[in-house]
Amino acid sequence: MIILKNIFKYYDNKFQRTFVLKDVNLTIKEGEFVSIMGPSGAGKSTLLNIIGMLDEPNEGEYFFLEQPAHQLNEKKKTEFHRNYVGFIFQAFHLIDEMTVAENIETPLIYKGVKSRDRQAMVADMLDRFNMVAKKDLFPAQLSGGQQQLVGIARAIVGKPKLLLADEPTGNLHSDQGKEIMKLLQKLNEEGITIIQVTHNEEFANYGKRIIRIADGLISSDTKL
Amino acid sequence: MKTILLTFRKLRKNKAATSLGLAGLVVGLVCVIYIFFWVTDETSYDRFHENIDRIFVVHAYLEGDKQEVPFGGCPPAVAPSLVNEYPEVESVCRYMPGQYFEHLVAFGTQKNMLKTSYADPSLFDIFTIPFVYGSKGTPGDPNQIVLTQTTASRYFGDENPVGKIVRFNNNIDMTVAGVIKDLPHNTFLKFDAVVPLEIMKKTWEQENILDTWYNNSFATFGLLKSPDSFDKIAAGITKRIQKEMPESTNFLRAYRFEDGHLYEEKNIRNVKIFSLIGLLVLLAATLNFINLTTARSTKQAKETGLRKSIGATRANIIRLIYSDVAIVCFMAFTAALLLAFIGLPFFNNLIGKQILFTSLFSPIPFSIFIGIYLLTVLLAGSYPAFFLSSFSVSETLKSSFHSVKNKGFMRNALIVTIFAVSIALLTSTLIISKQTMFLQNMDMGFNKEQLMYITLDGQLREKAKTLKDEIKRSPEVLSASITQFLPVNIGSNGEGWNWEGKDPNFKLLVSNYETDEDFLATVEAKLLEGNFFSSDRQGIVINKAFADAIGWSSFEGKTLNAYGQDRQVVGVIENIQYNSLAETCRPMAISNIGNWATRYLIVRTNTDHYEQTIHTMKQICERIEPNFPFKYGFVDDEFAKLVETESNLKRLVGIFSAFAMVVLCLGLLGVIMFLTEQKTKEIGVRKCLGERVSSIILTLLKPFVFSGLIASVFAVPATWFLMNRWLQNYTNRIDLNVWIFALSIVFAILIAVVTVSWQSWRAATRNPVESLRYE
Ligand SMILES: Nc1ncnc2c1ncn2[C@@H]1O[C@H](COP(=O)(O)OP(=O)(O)OP(=O)(O)O)[C@@H](O)[C@H]1O
Numbered sequence: 001m002i003i004l005k006n007i008f009k010y011y012d013n014k015f016q017r018t019f020v021l022k023d024v025n026l027t028i029k030e031g032e033f034v035s036i037m038g039p040s041g042a043g044k045s046t047l048l049n050i051i052g053m054l055d056e057p058n059e060g061e062y063f064f065l066e067q068p069a070h071q072l073n074e075k076k077k078t079e080f081h082r083n084y085v086g087f088i089f090q091a092f093h094l095i096d097e098m099t100v101a102e103n104i105e106t107p108l109i110y111k112g113v114k115s116r117d118r119q120a121m122v123a124d125m126l127d128r129f130n131m132v133a134k135k136d137l138f139p140a141q142l143s144g145g146q147q148q149l150v151g152i153a154r155a156i157v158g159k160p161k162l163l164l165a166d167e168p169t170g171n172l173h174s175d176q177g178k179e180i181m182k183l184l185q186k187l188n189e190e191g192i193t194i195i196q197v198t199h200n201e202e203f204a205n206y207g208k209r210i211i212r213i214a215d216g217l218i219s220s221d222t223k224l
Numbered sequence: 225m226k227t228i229l230l231t232f233r234k235l236r237k238n239k240a241a242t243s244l245g246l247a248g249l250v251v252g253l254v255c256v257i258y259i260f261f262w263v264t265d266e267t268s269y270d271r272f273h274e275n276i277d278r279i280f281v282v283h284a285y286l287e288g289d290k291q292e293v294p295f296g297g298c299p300p301a302v303a304p305s306l307v308n309e310y311p312e313v314e315s316v317c318r319y320m321p322g323q324y325f326e327h328l329v330a331f332g333t334q335k336n337m338l339k340t341s342y343a344d345p346s347l348f349d350i351f352t353i354p355f356v357y358g359s360k361g362t363p364g365d366p367n368q369i370v371l372t373q374t375t376a377s378r379y380f381g382d383e384n385p386v387g388k389i390v391r392f393n394n395n396i397d398m399t400v401a402g403v404i405k406d407l408p409h410n411t412f413l414k415f416d417a418v419v420p421l422e423i424m425k426k427t428w429e430q431e432n433i434l435d436t437w438y439n440n441s442f443a444t445f446g447l448l449k450s451p452d453s454f455d456k457i458a459a460g461i462t463k464r465i466q467k468e469m470p471e472s473t474n475f476l477r478a479y480r481f482e483d484g485h486l487y488e489e490k491n492i493r494n495v496k497i498f499s500l501i502g503l504l505v506l507l508a509a510t511l512n513f514i515n516l517t518t519a520r521s522t523k524q525a526k527e528t529g530l531r532k533s534i535g536a537t538r539a540n541i542i543r544l545i546y547s548d549v550a551i552v553c554f555m556a557f558t559a560a561l562l563l564a565f566i567g568l569p570f571f572n573n574l575i576g577k578q579i580l581f582t583s584l585f586s587p588i589p590f591s592i593f594i595g596i597y598l599l600t601v602l603l604a605g606s607y608p609a610f611f612l613s614s615f616s617v618s619e620t621l622k623s624s625f626h627s628v629k630n631k632g633f634m635r636n637a638l639i640v641t642i643f644a645v646s647i648a649l650l651t652s653t654l655i656i657s658k659q660t661m662f663l664q665n666m667d668m669g670f671n672k673e674q675l676m677y678i679t680l681d682g683q684l685r686e687k688a689k690t691l692k693d694e695i696k697r698s699p700e701v702l703s704a705s706i707t708q709f710l711p712v713n714i715g716s717n718g719e720g721w722n723w724e725g726k727d728p729n730f731k732l733l734v735s736n737y738e739t740d741e742d743f744l745a746t747v748e749a750k751l752l753e754g755n756f757f758s759s760d761r762q763g764i765v766i767n768k769a770f771a772d773a774i775g776w777s778s779f780e781g782k783t784l785n786a787y788g789q790d791r792q793v794v795g796v797i798e799n800i801q802y803n804s805l806a807e808t809c810r811p812m813a814i815s816n817i818g819n820w821a822t823r824y825l826i827v828r829t830n831t832d833h834y835e836q837t838i839h840t841m842k843q844i845c846e847r848i849e850p851n852f853p854f855k856y857g858f859v860d861d862e863f864a865k866l867v868e869t870e871s872n873l874k875r876l877v878g879i880f881s882a883f884a885m886v887v888l889c890l891g892l893l894g895v896i897m898f899l900t901e902q903k904t905k906e907i908g909v910r911k912c913l914g915e916r917v918s919s920i921i922l923t924l925l926k927p928f929v930f931s932g933l934i935a936s937v938f939a940v941p942a943t944w945f946l947m948n949r950w951l952q953n954y955t956n957r958i959d960l961n962v963w964i965f966a967l968s969i970v971f972a973i974l975i976a977v978v979t980v981s982w983q984s985w986r987a988a989t990r991n992p993v994e995s996l997r998y999e
């Protein structure tokens with residue numbers, strides 16, 4: 001599903017070039033649940049963003065579902081975001097002025113789903129996450145864990161093939177974190193490919209494969 | 225619908241920034257709407273005539289010694305010659321405007337002085353003047369009158385008065401031929417009643433009054449069969465008068481009627497000035513609004529990034545931002561319209577117009593208004609749309625992301641612009657006020673205070689001397705003089721003056737003024753040489769301008785020739801400014817008044833409490849002439865009319881710069897609130913390090929003062945240039961000096977300093993612990 005070949009990512013400043021990713025090669029198949037770990041500044045988020053097509057590598061080739069993502073135009077990338085990829089963020093990134101239901105609904109609007117179908121899909125999600133009672137609340141009225149649940153609901157409501165989570169539990173305490181991890185595991189069992197970045201060894205073990213990154217290089221890649 | 229809801233929720237969340245930004249926008253818009261009203265009113269002046277493109281105006285002018293001296297009208301014989309000699313001309317009309325002539329019109333006990341225009345009946349064919357009752361009347365019958373609806377209702381109520389007989393001028397019976405709808409205020413047709421021009425033969429007691437090739441008092445209009453033939457007429461008529469009177473120095477000129485108000489009367493100048501002001505204020509308000517809405521751009525950029533990650537295209541994002549702005553602007557426009565509506569009577573009152581709110585909703589103004597709305601949305605939306613979608617998605621979604629750094633330039637540009645607009649407006653206000661004040665306080669050559677006048681009609685004209693003697697008996701009256709005109713409005717002039725040694729090619733237009741021997745004492749004019757004429761000292765008195773034009777060293781006892789008659793000069797007086805204040809005083813000769821010329825009795829009083837004086841004068845007048853209502857006025861009111869244009873301009877620019885100042889303050893307040901909020905932490909740290917509040921405020925102040933100074937660099941030369949051009953229209957004018965500019969710069973910056981200091985003082989005096997906890 002994902003093939004990264006000789007990926008380089010660097011930033012130029014006045015005097016020097018800093019490499020964030022150096023010659024990364026990686027293959028991830030459909031149905032995997034990968035945890036990426038590594039010290040701060042190692043390049044984990046950068047890698048995830050490249051996979052999610054929010055960022056571009058400076059060099060190298062990236063194939064997503066057999067398509068050369070490094071050659072895709074803006075429009076095609078948007079298509080991928082709409083249909084194949086869902087994001088979960090450490091900072092949740094919910095839209096403050098929208099209710100829970102509206103937040104979940106937004107990606108469906110961009111996807112062009114009809115209003116009646118949208119209502120049904122959103123209702124499904126709310127039901128699934130036991131949030132029906134909270135559907136008209138605003139993010140500020142929810143706990144962190146609940147906010148992240150909304151984030152996840154929003155990420156999966158469009159039925160993506162790939163779910164990318166950058167420290168989804170980073171802003172939560174461990175009980176809430178565990179909840180989220182269990183949920184991700186369940187989603188993976190249902191067939192969604194998941195890649196998460198985490199600093200927490202325990203949470204990393206919810207995945208089926210752990211990739212460690214240090215200084216822009218993959219230092220280890222273990223299947224559990 | 226969703227977007228609207230979302231926009232509202234966003235607005236509610238950012239109360240301070242939103243309300244300041246919105247308030248600034250609304251205030252700016254109210255100002256723009258008023259300017260828009262004013263400009264619409266000016267540009268729609270006389271535009272309602274359906275034949276507008278086929279109407280032309282003919283007037284005479286003198287070549288003069290330095291520049292052309294135009295007259296408002298031309299000789300009465302010109303109009304008939306136009307129809308006879310040019311097949312392209314469909315009809316012509318001569319018109320004597322009613323605002324200058326008041327005539328007594330009586331029906332039963334109802335007696336009123338009506339502003340009466342004299343006009344050829346073709347007036348009603350050439351111009352669009354709809355009738356309520358009747359028509360323009362039977363051709364050729366001079367004893368007919370047309371009334372406006374309001375006037376008719378004063379006499380006849382709601383009844384149809386056509387066919388009723390009214391008594392005109394206490395000596396002529398006239399049939400009411402028709403009643404017209406009241407005309408809008410923005411037309412040159414201002415009258416209560418119209419009578420046929422023919423009747424002038426009777427009221428002026430002069431059989432040939434309509435047949436002469438001299439006397440430029442007749443406004444003359446022509447209607448062309450096709451607009452294209454205008455050039456032919458304009459080229460053909462220049463020397464038409466000379467065909468009849470080869471010695472005449474009057475030439476003819478034609479212009480298109482539609483150019484009259486804006487171009488011939490130069491109103492286009494103010495239309496341009498105010499449109500520019502409007503655009504500048506709109507710009508300032510919009511920038512202000514952009515500035516305050518992008519204050520929350522970090523959050524917006526994050527939202528934009530997120531939306532992209534869940535599948536929004538750039539087009540989606542841009543559409544969202546524009547619709548957001550469009551909704552907010554719509555609210556602002558609605559609020560501004562509402563406020564403008566509420567304030568319109570006040571505005572009208574202030575500038576002496578009767579602009580209707582509905583005038584906004586005719587097709588052209590409305591589409592321009594929509595255009596302004598779209599322009600605002602474009603201005604206000606483009607920057608965020610461009611700015612917010614310029615970030616890379618992965619950047620915005622980082623928790624450390626801050627969009628603010630990049631906006632230093634934009635924010636400064638904005639503050640500089642608002643400053644520049646404010647300084648430009650403030651300076652213009654000061655200059656226009658100063659010029660107006662200068663004109664108002666100009667030495668008029670006589671004392672216009674405590675000077676009243678009585679208009680003489682009927683028996684009062686015949687028995688003017690008796691009236692004068694009786695009025696002089698009352699203790700408040702110091703002196704009185706019978707005159708032909710008021711000293712602020714002398715309407716008779718000619719080039720027929722000659723003197724020994726005069727260059728035959730030298731043309732001098734001299735005003736001819738007739739007064740009795742008490743004029744000098746009554747108006748308190750200054751005598752420069754010799755004496756004023758009196759019963760035992762016959763002759764004429766000339767003014768300094770005339771004396772200077774002749775150039776002799778002494779005048780007393782010398783002889784001038786006026787229209788073929790030798791007149792002895794008995795004295796020279798200091799100039800009495802009687803013409804437009806924009807120009808220098810014109811030459812004038814005063815001679816002893818003949819019976820036919822008595823129009824006014826000027827009365828010098830010694831009191832500011834006029835009630836008693838007016839009461840006595842009224843009694844005396846009504847005893848001598850019971851048929852005409854007593855009509856009086858004050859000379860300084862008449863004088864105020866001479867500077868009315870400037871006074872109005874002063875008030876308008878004053879209003880608009882007040883608006884601009886409010887926008888400036890709101891803008892600064894918003895910016896500083898935002899900045900201090902951002903710098904709360906910095907302020908806290910500085911305070912912990914022991915820095916004094918005053919020094920913190922000073923650091924915050926510096927960039928604003930600097931912006932103000934930069935703005936002056938742009939605003940001063942531009943304003944100097946424009947205002948200098950404006951002042952060129954006045955021969956009597958103030959000098960532009962540095963102080964006016966310095967004053968407005970200091971004032972604008974001072975406002976900024978006060979606003980900024982107040983805000984930053986609040987921030988700086990907050991408990992440092994509290995501000996450190998912030999974030
Ligand atoms: N715009 C940029 N310019 C320069 N350097 C950057 C930029 N963005 C990221 N970097 C650098 O790239 C490196 C990798 O960043 P990245 O966010 O991928 O790290 P990370 O592994 O996710 O760290 P963390 O665990 O703290 O989230 C960091 O050293 C960072 O300083």
Ligand SMILES: [Mg+2]
Nearest residue numbers: 044045046166
């Ligand atoms: Mg990271």
